[in-house]
């Protein structure tokens with residue numbers, strides 16, 4: 609198999625200082641943290657499905673180390689009192705000191721202060737790309753800021769083809785780095801429109817099943833439309849992170865306003881896209897990047913957050929395929945193993961189509 613993993617965050621591998629994804633309980637996770645030689649322990653990969661309960665600050669207070677633990681989706685992270693003190697974190701809309709929960713931009717700010725840099729990150733990337741190659745991946749679309757793009761530029765070995773996907777906040781610096789480097793191709797520029805279902809920050813049309821909120825809209829359609837226009841004027845395309853049906857609606861309105869000239873602007877995830885929205889996406893020649901792996905991986909979270917009826921609509925790859933909407937697939941590192949999602953997609957779509965979407969249409973390759 610020759611996979612294209614069209615949505616990766618290789619830098620998350622650098623946060624895996626203890627394998628939180630393998631912990632079967634909060635107690636086991638605490639033992640892992642205690643046995644680490646580090647004073648500040650970072651990890652990524654916990655989820656309530658495997659721990660048996662949501663992780664909170666109260667679980668981590670008796671650990672004599674500063675701790676930041678990113679949930680698998682990287683839209684929420686838990687910190688303990690020592691870390692709060694170390695960084696002087698103060699309560700805000702995106703930080704709940706009681707549960708120790710950091711959300712979205714506030715989380716990424718803290719994570720980027722603490723993340724490994726330089727040679728340590730270069731080593732993590734090289735190892736991650738080797739692992740990718742051994743799983744049959746030939747190409748990854750990896751999200752980067754300028755600093756990470758520079759680390760990529762310095763790598764001696766590239767076991768798989770890497771398409772660099774700049775974060776909007778830093779895209780000019782990434783473009784600068786990629787220009788003149790033959791070994792990389794520039795991908796789409798990433799803009800966050802909402803959060804995740806697990807963190808209850810994906811922006812929905814109807815409230816969550818277990819909270820009153822509808823999630824968080826990070827950019828309005830007007831803001832998105834002006835970003836699309838700016839990027840297109842530089843020959844670049846956008847990749848919009850939009851999970852909830854409310855967020856997908858903002859994206860579609862933005863495209864309908866901006867009327868882009870370039871084909872295959874992307875929406876990432878589109879987990880709750882409706883049939884009507886899918887037809888508009890097709891009309892606009894958009895490319896949807898879906899994660900079939902999410903459905904089996906987050907099933908319990910989805911049902912709790914959305915209810916059984918809405919759960920049936922999640923990650924509708926069969927509906928999108930039937931309507932002929934252009935799709936590619938990517939793992940989003942949950943888990944970082946294309947076979948997990950491939951087997952699930954194969955059961956729904958059949959082998960030939962699963963290969964087509966997971967191969968990034970390699971025979972045609974026309975979206976790049």
Ligand SMILES: [Zn+2]
Pocket residue numbers: 615617940
């Ligand atoms: Zn992602």
